[in-house]
Amino acid sequence: MTSPPFSDEVLVAARAQAMELALPPACVAGVIANTRVLQNYAALIRDFPLPDTCEPAGDYTP
Amino acid sequence: MTRFASAQSIAHDIRSGKRSAASTMQAVLNTITQHDSAIHSVTHLFAQQAMQQAHAVDAMVARKEPLPPLAGVPFGVKDLFDIQGHVTTAGSIVLRNTPPAAQDAALVARLRTAGAIPVATLNMDEFAYGFATDNAHYGITRNPHDTQRMAGGSSGGSAAAVAAGFLPFTLGTDTNGSIRVPASLCGVWGLKPTLGRLPRAGAYPFSASLDVVGHFTGTLEDLRNIFYIMADTPAEPEPQDLRVACLGGWFAQNLSPALAAAISRVCAHLGLTGTTELPQTPTARAASFVITASEGGTLHLPRLRAAAEDYDPATRDRLLAGAMLPASTYVQAQRFRRWFREQVHAAFEQVDVLIAPSVMCEAPLLDNPTIMVGGKPASARANLGLYTQPLSLPGLPVLCLPLSNTGTLPLGLQLVAAPGREAALFSLARKLEQAGLAGRYPHNTQQAA
Incomplete structure (x- = not known):
């Protein structure tokens, strides 16, 4: 996985600003920690090649 | 003695007249009142309503009316299933000012039709997000087999209440493992049915494309029988030659x-x-x-x-x-x-x-x-x-x-x-x-x- 070009702190602040979301100071550290975990999972998904014809899963109709 | 009794045996005893639904219910309420402080699985008891419904079952028995399959059987629900007239908290104080549920959750309604009686709401991780049942608002549910250990979550109260023998079966939900993890840690049976097979109406959502409603029991027979009651379908033949x-x-x-x-x-x-x-x-x-x-x-x-x-x-x-x-x-x-x-x-x-x-x-x-x-x-x-x-x-x-x-x-x-x-x-x-x-x-x- 390639390291992000900026820190998780900056990433979280930027995402919150883009959503006009005021993060209470008490939760900033926890949100950053959880974002870090999710970034690792997101990288696994991002790096897995899928054909263009693979549609998002919707309702379960096996 | 109702503690650790299965739903099947409770229903049989009430049907056969061996014991009344009211005495069964009173025993269940007594057990929970006396013993739940050690594990903290229950968040609310519907004591009065449950006793009224138990007396109604006894009246049916006295009139020799046909009884539904789970007549008089007590059960509990994870604190995110709607119970008519009760505020559904989903393990949070965030919803405390929402109106009481106008009707039962679909699964609760089906179980009531089958004669079962909701007795308690049960502790959970807030909004079902966790594997610990460590809830800042309602406390920690402890493992009945060793109270120094986790019960698992998020349906930890539901698993612990069955493991402790308080209730013969309970309802839970499973998004990432919230039935299977606590069932495993508490040593009871749990089922996460096929996504979409049981109705989720009236179960507070968490992750809509993954949420599944299911149940915990102390016996395999209860797991199977109650599943088909909740699915509102006849029991299916079981294949014997399995790969x-x-x-x-x-x-x-x-x-x-x-x-x-x-x-x-x-x-x-x-x-x-x-x-x-x-x-x-x-x-x-x-x-x-x-x-x-x-x-x-x-x-x-x-x-x-x-x-x-x-x-x-x-x-x-x-x-x-x-x-x-x-x-x-x-x-x-x-x-x-x-x-x-x-x-x-x-x-x-x-x-x-x-x-x-x-x-x-x-x-x-x-x-x-x-x-x-x-x-x-x-x-x-x-x-x-x-x-x-x-x-x-x-x-x-x-x-x-x-x-x-x-x-x-x-x-x-x-x-x-x-x-x-x-x-x-x-x-x-x-x-x-x-x-x-x-x-x-x-x-x-x-x-x-």
Whole structure:
């Protein structure tokens, strides 16, 4: 996985600003920690090649 | 004696006149009142209403009216199922000012029609986001077999209430393992049915594309019978000649020695040699994690903007991080889910049931909530779903059975079938129970006959 070009702190602040979301100071550290975990999972998904014809899963109709 | 009695035996005793529904209900209420302080599984008791309904059942018995199958049988619900006239909290104080439920959740309604009586709401992780049932508002639910240990979550109150013998069955929900993890740690039977097979109406949502409603019981017969009552379908014939395979790879790593030995005994009994693997299991877990975070975070975002401080801090920070995930990450996770589902469906062309561990070890200690992952201590709260989360992604039915005679605290095994094939799970579970390999974990309190 390639390291992000900026820190998780900056990433979280930027995402919150883009959503006009005021993060209470008490939760900033926890949100950053959880974002870090999710970034690792997101990288696994991002790096897995899928054909263009693979549609998002919707309702379960096996 | 009603403690540890099964739903089947309670219903039989009431039907036969051996004991009244009212005396049964009073005994259940007494047991909970006397013993729940040790484990804290119950968040609200419907004592008065339950007694009224029990008296109504006794009146039916006196009039010799036909009784529905679960007449007079008490049950509890995870604190996110609507009970008419009661505010559904979903384990939070955030919803405390919402109006009382106008009607029962669909599953509760079906169970009432079958004669069962809701007695209690049961503790959970706030908004079902967690594997610990460690709730900042309503306290920690403790494992009945060792109160220094976790009960698991998020349906921890539901599992613990059955494990402690308070109630014969309870309702829970499973998004990433919230039935299977606590069932495993508490040593009871649990079922996560096929996604969409049971109605979710009136169950407070968490992650809409993954949420499944299900139940916990002390016996396999109750698990099966109550499933078909809740599904509102006749019991299906159980296939006898099952092709079974044991999942390896991801599912064979990090096992405690006792669990590895127990799984080996199961495999030996079934004549299984070797293992099979599901492709890209770590990515399947990642996708389940991301979808849950994104859907849960988006659901709560309006309230988080207004009153983030009202949330349990652990839940709040996870939901906020999830709400801020890019749409592209969520959509890619759902695309991967489609791919993975197709691979899993293909695997079920070769087998009927896959077996896998539920949780890698015994219940972690509450004051040292770690488990061994990759040879290192890791957060239990973050990793108890290691084996359940990948299997949540496709939407398959999974039965969690309590393994017998492991020489440890409870350990659980997942039986996994193709969608809609719950009958195959019941069939294999029965074979393992008859072989002495599965059954409710013993409790140090004398059990009812």
